Structure formats: C-alpha cells, structure tokens
Amino acid sequence: MGEEKGAGDEANKKVVHVYPLVKSCDMIDDMRNEAIELIVTACEKHAANNEMAAKVIKDNLDVKFGPSWHAIVGEGFGFNISYECKTLLYLFFGGNIGICIWKC
Amino acid sequence: MGEVSESAGSKEKLSKEELEELFRRVLMPSDPTVDQTLVEFDFRTCAYVAKTPAPGIIELFNLESNVTYEGNLSFDLPETGPLVGIEEENGDIEDESAEGSDVEKGEDTEASDREGDTDRSESVPGEKSEEEGADDGQKADGEEGEEGEQEEDEPKAAAKSVKPTRKKLANQFNYSDRGALTYKVISRDESTQTTPPPSSSMKEQLCQWVIYDDYQRDYANIVAAREKEKKEKQILARHDATNANDKSVITNNDDSQEHRMFHAVKIMERMVTQNTFEDIAFDCQFYDDPADKFRNKEGALLPLWEFHNEESQNIIVTDIKWSPRYYDMFAVSFGTYNVLAYKTKGIVCIYTLKNPSHPEYKFKFKTGAQTVDIHSKEPYFIAIGLYNGMVAVSNIKNGNRTVRLESDLNRKHIGTVWEVRWCDDPRDRQLGFYSAGSDGKIFKWLVQGHELSMIPVITLSLEYEMEMDTRSTLYANAQCIAFEPNNYEIFLVGTAEGLIYKCSISYSCSYLYIYRAHDLPVYRISYNPYAADIFASCSSDWRIKIWENCKPEPLYIFDLYCSVMDVQWAPYSSTVLAATTSDGKVNLFDLNINKNQPICVQTISCPESSYTTRLRFNNKLPVLIVGDSGGYLVSMKVSPNCRIPTKPTKKNIYIDPKQLEVMKLERVLSFVREPSALNERVDAENKTQNMDKQ
Incomplete structure (x- = not known):
C-alpha cells in the first residue's frame, strides 16, 4: 500500500501503471498465469514487506510446482542465475518492484 | 628288544615266582644296535679319536599341532610291486632314524619288520624260529599272526600281480590331492545418472528507472496496438466494401470464362442451325422459282427464314x-x-x-x-x-x-x-x-x-x-x-x-x-440508289409517290388501298421498289415492267392479327426482310422475274451496269416527266378507280 502511495506521488506527474508487466518468461501458459496470479496476490498482501512476499511466493510455488523454487522480490537488484528451462518468470509489478522466480 | 631277548635266553624254565616276578623295562631312546664306542684314527694327530655316533634322528615330518588323529589306524597295504619298492626306501630311511615321535616309532617297527621279511625272503624258517625265540610271549601271538599273513601273502603276490590293482585307501599318508576351484563372483558397483533438466542462465540488473521505462514503453505499445486494431477494423470495413468490387472483378473473370463458354455454345448453335436450316440456305443461294418462266412479267417472293423471339412477341417491328x-x-x-x-x-x-x-x-x-x-x-x-x-x-x-x-x-x-x-x-x-x-x-x-x-x-x-x-x-x-x-x-x-x-x-x-406530298403522315422516304434526285415516299394515305428533286408534283403515284407502312428502292435495280402495306402485303413494283400495278403482291401476315410494318432489301442478296406488328420477321427471296438484270443493248455493251440502271430509270421516267399533267391524270384515274372499288 505504501508503494501505491509512492505511485500516487508519481501519478501527479505522469501516469503510473501497476499492472503486472512480464519482462521475460519461458513458462507454459497455464503455469505462467498461475504464477502471475500467485505473485500478484502475494505482493499485494505483503506490499510493504518484500521478504515476506518472496517467502510466500516461494512456499506457494514449492507446493504447487514442486520444490526448490527461488524468488526475488525487490525494488532494485541484480542477479545472474541459472535456472531450469521453462521455469523462469521475470516481471514487474506495482510500478516499482521487480519479481524474479525460477526453479533450480 | 635286546633286553627282552636277554631275559628269554637266560631262563629256560620258570617257576611260579619267577613268572610272577615283575620286570621293569625301560624304553631307551638310544639305539642299542648302534656302537657307541667307535673310534677313528686321526692321521693329523696320529691318534685314535672317538667318533661321535651320527645322530639317529631323521626328521621326516614335523607337525606342531594339537590335532590328533582319531580314525582307524589299520589299513591294507597294497601288494603292488612298485609300492613295495617305495616302502623299502622308506624303510631304509626309517632305519636310520631311530628316534622319532611315538606315532612314528610304532610305524617304524612295523616297517622294519616288513624290511626284515623282505630282506630275508630266501632265508630258511630256522631263522624265523630264532626270531620267535627272541620275542617274548606277549608278542608271540601277534607276531605269529603277522607272519602267517605274510607267508600267505608271499606266494599270492605272484598270482595277485595279474589282478587289477586295488584302490588306494586315502589316509593321512596315502592320499591324492584333488583340488577344485570355483568361480569367483566379481561384484561390481553400478549406478546410473540421468541428464539434468535443461537449464539456462539469465542475468539482469534491475532498478527503479528500468521498471519505469519498461512500463512506459509497454503502455505505449498497448496504445499503439489499440490504434492499429482500430485502423485494421477500418481497413477491414473498407476491404469488405472493396471486396464487392473484387467480386465484381471476379465475376468479370467468370464472365470472360462464361463468355468463352458462350462462344463455344454459340458455335454449336450455329452448327445445329446450319444443319436444321440447310435447305433454306440452299434455297436462298440457288433456288429460282421455275414458275416465273410461265408467269408473264409477274414475280413471286419465296419465304425463307423466319425470325421471332419470345421477348419480341407482339411488339411491332419499327425498323x-x-x-x-x-x-x-x-x-x-x-x-x-x-x-x-x-x-x-x-x-x-x-x-x-x-x-x-x-x-x-x-x-x-x-x-x-x-x-x-x-x-x-x-x-x-x-x-x-x-x-x-x-x-x-x-x-x-x-x-x-x-x-x-x-x-x-x-x-x-x-x-x-x-x-x-x-x-x-x-x-x-x-x-x-x-x-x-x-x-x-x-x-x-x-x-x-x-x-x-x-x-x-x-x-x-x-x-x-x-x-x-x-x-x-x-x-x-x-x-x-x-x-x-x-x-x-x-x-x-x-x-x-x-x-x-x-x-x-x-x-x-x-x-x-x-x-x-401526302395528306396523311409520311412514313418513309427512300432515295433511289442510282439516281440521287429521285425518291419515293409512302404514307398512310394509301399512296406511294415517286418524286423528282424540287418538283412539286410526283412522277408516279401508286395507290395501294391501305396505308403504306414502308417503301424502299431495291439496291439491285433502279426501277424496282417494294412497299409494305397495313393489310399484311408486300408490293413489289418494277417501273420498267409495269408502271401502274405491282408486279408482285404477296401476303405476309394475316390481316386480322397483324400487319406488315417495315421491309428492307438486302444489299447483296436478292432477299428482303419484312417485319410485322406481331414481332415476326420473314426473310424472302425475290423471284427472278422481279430482278431481271438490265441487258445492255448492242450499242452500249461496254457501259457500266450502274450507268445502265440509271439509263433504264431515265427511260422509264422520261415517259412521265413531261407533261406533268399526265401524272395527275393517272392519279385521278387511280382515284376514280379506287373510289369505284370502294
């Protein structure tokens, strides 16, 4: 919610978009849709706590698609990962956070 | 042994006391037969030196073990020759080794007994008795048994040599090694490894402005896509509109194909009609009515093809x-x-x-x-x-x-x-x-x-x-x-x-x-094709009039007693003209033949139902077509009498036929040109005739 306030500040100048913007994804469509939904709910629930959001995402993914998922949630980060093919999803959400999940 | 023999030799008859007397005998480890006091002369010292007896011990087998043998010690000796040989050798060796273990010794004695037997196989039984005498009473039974056995064995040996050798008995001394080696099972460790799921790597740097820029770009794309969709819809709409045109183009193509089909069908139709109307075509081309020869200056019209169409039915042929x-x-x-x-x-x-x-x-x-x-x-x-x-x-x-x-x-x-x-x-x-x-x-x-x-x-x-x-x-x-x-x-x-x-x-x-010219509407004016100043006109006032240029009075007047619908000069003759009348007749005039009456009158259509309207000469063939008010057209061939060619006179053989026609017309017209009153009179006469008729 705090981020939305920040977004509101930006909105004074320019339109801020909060929809999930998938930057790169190689999942199959069903998985991808489910993952996006999961991420959106998690990030909305734990909008102020990225760590918690990441944990929720990871746990849910582990339950749903089998273990050893990894999740990054943050406003700024860099990563260099190797992931199992068809399991990467990298998206922006809420206008200011980036989420990357993958399985390895 | 020596001690036993001493005791036995010393007392021949023994009393009870002597018999019951206990004698302690001690087995000494030293061999009594071996001389303990042997000396040797030593040439170095030039003295006798006591020779130490060779130790009588030969160690054949030494087993340090706690294992004791518990089996049956008795065994049968093989009676084969070579075995004996071996036994002898063994016996020699055992003789030398006086000292051994208890077990060995027991066997040694037996071996030596046998040695003795074999050595003195040819010895007399007296010697045996000596030996018996030497042995004490305890042993006598056993030895005798032994000897008895051996005596029996001796003669048998020769006979038994023929017999198959007895199987060796296995004991600890007499055995044959039989070893068997089983396969050794080699145990191996086997493990498999699946290929790891395909993986790839990715790296990315993320910060706020990247997110912002990406969102902006994506939004712009979405907006652009929407606009494009709108445009596409418009284009599609337009395309639909143009599709109609395309279809029309396509139909045009189809039309062209249809046209080709139509062309083929038309050729077929032509062929069919050619077959169907072959006789008419021949008539048109070749048939000349032979009856004309017998008619005096009268002609006829031979009907040929008829033309009518469903759509044109009951519509007047106007031209x-x-x-x-x-x-x-x-x-x-x-x-x-x-x-x-x-x-x-x-x-x-x-x-x-x-x-x-x-x-x-x-x-x-x-x-x-x-x-x-x-x-x-x-x-x-x-x-x-x-x-x-x-x-x-x-x-x-x-x-x-x-x-x-x-x-x-x-x-x-x-x-x-x-x-x-x-x-x-x-x-x-x-x-x-x-x-x-x-x-x-x-x-x-x-x-x-x-x-x-x-x-x-x-x-x-x-x-x-x-x-x-x-x-x-x-x-x-x-x-x-x-x-x-x-x-x-x-x-x-x-x-x-x-x-x-x-x-x-x-x-x-x-x-x-x-x-x-006329009192009623003029229906048609026709110029003479040979003389441009002569023309004919027809009217519904029943008359055809032939006029000369700029003359107020006509040259000829023909009254046909009903309205004349059409008049035309024939193209093949300057003096022939045809007219249709509303009573369904075609009138053919040849001024050269008859200046008053038509040379041919033929009824084309039934006057009750329809009337002939128009006629037209063909430019080439002696054919004219007559149309009537019912939409029917009849083509007719003009009989030879109506188209008599102009014969050149002997004077003007080389004159152009066209000129001949003109001359013919001039000749005909010259009768009526002067005086003009004549025409009027003719007209008047005609009129009076008409009046009379009516």
Whole structure:
C-alpha cells in the first residue's frame, strides 16, 4: 500500500501503471498465469514487506510446482542465475518492484 | 628288544615266582644296535679319536599341532610291486632314524619288520624260529599272526600281480590331492545418472528507472496496438466494401470464362442451325422459282427464314437495317406505334441469317425502340431512337460487354424519335448521327467518349399555320428522315402532316424545299440508289409517290388501298421498289415492267392479327426482310422475274451496269416527266378507280 502511495506521488506527474508487466518468461501458459496470479496476490498482501512476499511466493510455488523454487522480490537488484528451462518468470509489478522466480 | 631277548635266553624254565616276578623295562631312546664306542684314527694327530655316533634322528615330518588323529589306524597295504619298492626306501630311511615321535616309532617297527621279511625272503624258517625265540610271549601271538599273513601273502603276490590293482585307501599318508576351484563372483558397483533438466542462465540488473521505462514503453505499445486494431477494423470495413468490387472483378473473370463458354455454345448453335436450316440456305443461294418462266412479267417472293423471339412477341417491328459490312446481319427495333404506349418495352435485336432462332445481340429498353441504324463504316455502332425521345448508342464490338450511351433528360426530343441516321460527314471527327423527333426537331448527336453531345440542326415549323395569325408556332411532326446518297448535307424529312421538307444541315432556319406530298403522315422516304434526285415516299394515305428533286408534283403515284407502312428502292435495280402495306402485303413494283400495278403482291401476315410494318432489301442478296406488328420477321427471296438484270443493248455493251440502271430509270421516267399533267391524270384515274372499288 505504501508503494501505491509512492505511485500516487508519481501519478501527479505522469501516469503510473501497476499492472503486472512480464519482462521475460519461458513458462507454459497455464503455469505462467498461475504464477502471475500467485505473485500478484502475494505482493499485494505483503506490499510493504518484500521478504515476506518472496517467502510466500516461494512456499506457494514449492507446493504447487514442486520444490526448490527461488524468488526475488525487490525494488532494485541484480542477479545472474541459472535456472531450469521453462521455469523462469521475470516481471514487474506495482510500478516499482521487480519479481524474479525460477526453479533450480 | 635286546633286553627282552636277554631275559628269554637266560631262563629256560620258570617257576611260579619267577613268572610272577615283575620286570621293569625301560624304553631307551638310544639305539642299542648302534656302537657307541667307535673310534677313528686321526692321521693329523696320529691318534685314535672317538667318533661321535651320527645322530639317529631323521626328521621326516614335523607337525606342531594339537590335532590328533582319531580314525582307524589299520589299513591294507597294497601288494603292488612298485609300492613295495617305495616302502623299502622308506624303510631304509626309517632305519636310520631311530628316534622319532611315538606315532612314528610304532610305524617304524612295523616297517622294519616288513624290511626284515623282505630282506630275508630266501632265508630258511630256522631263522624265523630264532626270531620267535627272541620275542617274548606277549608278542608271540601277534607276531605269529603277522607272519602267517605274510607267508600267505608271499606266494599270492605272484598270482595277485595279474589282478587289477586295488584302490588306494586315502589316509593321512596315502592320499591324492584333488583340488577344485570355483568361480569367483566379481561384484561390481553400478549406478546410473540421468541428464539434468535443461537449464539456462539469465542475468539482469534491475532498478527503479528500468521498471519505469519498461512500463512506459509497454503502455505505449498497448496504445499503439489499440490504434492499429482500430485502423485494421477500418481497413477491414473498407476491404469488405472493396471486396464487392473484387467480386465484381471476379465475376468479370467468370464472365470472360462464361463468355468463352458462350462462344463455344454459340458455335454449336450455329452448327445445329446450319444443319436444321440447310435447305433454306440452299434455297436462298440457288433456288429460282421455275414458275416465273410461265408467269408473264409477274414475280413471286419465296419465304425463307423466319425470325421471332419470345421477348419480341407482339411488339411491332419499327425498323430494320441491314449491316453494311456483314450482308447476313441485320438489326431490328421493336417498339410501338401507339400514341399512349409510353411504357411498352422496346428491344433492339441483331440477327444473322445464319441463326434465325436467336438474336446475336439484344438490347432491352423500358420504352419502345422506334428506330435503329448501323454505322456504315464502323458497323459495331448502333444508334437507337426511343419512344420517349431519347437516343442511345450501343457498341457491340467487345462481345457481350456492350457499351451503351444514352442521352439524358435535358437533351432529348420532346416526343418520339421516329428515325435516326448515321451521317458520314467528313468534317466530323466523332461519330455522329441525326435524329428526327415528333417535336419537329432534327438533332445531331456526337459520340464523345462516354457521352452523347447534342447539336440542334433544324426545327421544322408549319408555315401555313403561321399564316393564320396565331402567335404560337406549331412544329411539324417529323416521321422520317432520308439523306441524299451522295450528299451528306441534304436530307429530306417526312412529317406527320404530309409534308416533306428538303433541308440542309447548313441552314437551321430555312428549308430548301417543301413538298406537299401526302395528306396523311409520311412514313418513309427512300432515295433511289442510282439516281440521287429521285425518291419515293409512302404514307398512310394509301399512296406511294415517286418524286423528282424540287418538283412539286410526283412522277408516279401508286395507290395501294391501305396505308403504306414502308417503301424502299431495291439496291439491285433502279426501277424496282417494294412497299409494305397495313393489310399484311408486300408490293413489289418494277417501273420498267409495269408502271401502274405491282408486279408482285404477296401476303405476309394475316390481316386480322397483324400487319406488315417495315421491309428492307438486302444489299447483296436478292432477299428482303419484312417485319410485322406481331414481332415476326420473314426473310424472302425475290423471284427472278422481279430482278431481271438490265441487258445492255448492242450499242452500249461496254457501259457500266450502274450507268445502265440509271439509263433504264431515265427511260422509264422520261415517259412521265413531261407533261406533268399526265401524272395527275393517272392519279385521278387511280382515284376514280379506287373510289369505284370502294
């Protein structure tokens, strides 16, 4: 919610978009849709706590698609990962956070 | 042993006490047979040196173990020769080794016993007795048994050597090694490894402005996509609109295919009709009525093909024109003569003699087609005059896709167009034609691209009405128009008032001449094809009149007792003309033969149902076509009597046949030219005759 306030500040100048913007994804469509939904709910629930959001995402993914998922949630980060093919999803959400999940 | 032998030798007979006396015997480890006091002479010291006895111990086997043997010690000795040999050797060795283990010793004794036996095999039994005597009583039984056995064995040995060798008994001394090696099971560790799931790597740097920029870009893309969709929809809509055009194009292609199909079918039709109407074609070409020879100056008409079409049924044939290029082709217009039949349908058909069953081309109009004309130099242009005052031009050059031009409402005749004529004015660059309408106006139309432009030529006014002091000007009702054959400027206009105006296209107000020709509408004016100053006119006042240029009185008058619908000079003769009358007859005149009566009258159609309207001579064949009010057309061959060729006299053999025709006409006309009163008298006579008849 705090981020939305920040977004509101930006909105004074320019339109801020909060929809999930998938930057790169190689999942199959069903998985991808489910993952996006999961991420959106998690990030909305734990909008102020990225760590918690990441944990929720990871746990849910582990339950749903089998273990050893990894999740990054943050406003700024860099990563260099190797992931199992068809399991990467990298998206922006809420206008200011980036989420990357993958399985390895 | 030595001690035992001592005791036995010393006492021969023993008392009880002696028998019961206990003797302790000690087995000494030293061999009593071995001399303990052997000396040797030592030459070095030159003295005897006591020789130490060789130790009587030979260690054959030494087993340090706790294992004791518990089995049966007794065993059978093999009696084979070689075995004995071996035993002997063993025995020698054992002799030397006096000292051994207890077990060994026991066996040694036995071995030595046997040795003794074998050594002294030839010895006398006395020696045996000595030995017996040496042995004590305890052992005597056993030894005797042994000896007995051995004695028995000796003689048997030779016999037994033949017997198969007994199987060796296995014991700890006599055994054979038999080893078996089992396979060693080699145990191996085996493990498999699956290929790891394919993986790839990715790296990314993320910060706020990257997110922001990406969102902006994505949003822009979305907006662009929406706009594109809108445009596509518009394009699709447009495409749908253009699809109709495409379809039309496609149908055009189909049309072309259909056209080809149509062409093939048409050829088939031609072939069929050629077969069907073969006799007619032969008649047309070759048949000359033999009856003509017996008729005195009378002719006949042989009907050939009939042309009728379902659509043109019961519509009046208003005009017929032969094509100037194709002698078998002609155009027919179907319309109406009814004054109030504004909405009758009109058709223009183009037939050929080759296919009488169906027209080659057909143009339909919502109003009556009153007249038709085919251009002489470009015979695919057809001018059509319509009942509603409009004119149309069709081009049949490109197969079915005929181009049709029609005049518009602003430029039209007010009234029916009664006749159109293509003009061959060399000054015109475009094709042009004249039209005569019932509004008394003559228009010239020029085909300009896809339009018709109109030029008013002349307005025919009724002069004698002017004399009556009325303000309004009445206009003549033009019924027909005819151009002078060799002069494109001069034309005649026949009117419904019975006047014939001779006009020039150069003057739009004045007339060259006015013939007060008939009392009723003039239906047709026809110029003689050989003499341009002679023309015939027909009218509904029952008369055909033959006129000379600018003469107020006609040269000939023929009264046919009913309205004459059409008149035409024959193209093959200067003196032959044909006329149709409303009683369904065709009248053929030859002035050269009969100046008063037609030489041939033939009824074409039943007078009750229909009447003949128009006729037209073919330019090449001696064939004329007659149309009637029922929409039927009949082509007829003119019998030889009606087309007697002009025979040149002996004087003028080399004169052109055309000139001959002109001369013939002149000769005929010369009878009537002067005095003119003669004609009147003839007319008067005719009239009186008519009156009498009626």
